[in-house]
Amino acid sequence: MAKELTHFEKKVYTVVKNIPFGKTRTYKWVAEKIGAKGASRAVGNALNKNPFPIIVPCHRVVNTSGYPGKYAFGADLKKKLLTLEKITKCCLK
DNA sequence: GGGGGATATGGTC
DNA sequence: GACCATATCCCCC
Numbered sequence: 001m002a003k004e005l006t007h008f009e010k011k012v013y014t015v016v017k018n019i020p021f022g023k024t025r026t027y028k029w030v031a032e033k034i035g036a037k038g039a040s041r042a043v044g045n046a047l048n049k050n051p052f053p054i055i056v057p058c059h060r061v062v063n064t065s066g067y068p069g070k071y072a073f074g075a076d077l078k079k080k081l082l083t084l085e086k087i088t089k090c091c092l093k
Numbered sequence: 094g095g096g097g098g099a100t101a102t103g104g105t106c
Numbered sequence: 107g108a109c110c111a112t113a114t115c116c117c118c119c
Contacts, residue, residue, distance in 0.1 A: 006104080008105085009104095009105090027112055036103070038101090038102055038103065038113085039102075039103040040102085040103085040112040041103060042104040042105080043104090043111085044110065045104060046104075046105080048110075048111055049106095058111080063112060064113065064114090068111090070111035075111085078111090
């Protein structure tokens with residue numbers, strides 16, 4: 001099972017997985033974090049093929065405009081998830 | 094500061 | 107070689 005993920009994807013998932021709840025990061029931020037500065041697009045590629053969208057909150061990754069770009073399950077869902085997390089965080093707080 | 098268009102860049106299929 | 111969930115630069119207002 002264990003799909004043989006590329007070293008790049010592995011790093012991307014590890015970083016994205018560590019993004020705090022209710023927070024959002026940019027593709028560039030992730031790229032630099034994994035040491036692939038400039039590979040912002042490659043980050044999106046890896047997330048798109050994300051085999052575990054459950055443990056990898058890829059919906060927390062947005063572009064520099066602070067606006068959610070695309071999403072494997074639909075940009076609409078992504079926006080919804082972000083809003084939901086925001087509300088949840090506010091409620092718990 | 095913001096909008097639109099074009100180019101550069103990195104990784105995977 | 108082509109594709110892609112971006113980023114950045116240039117121009118204009």
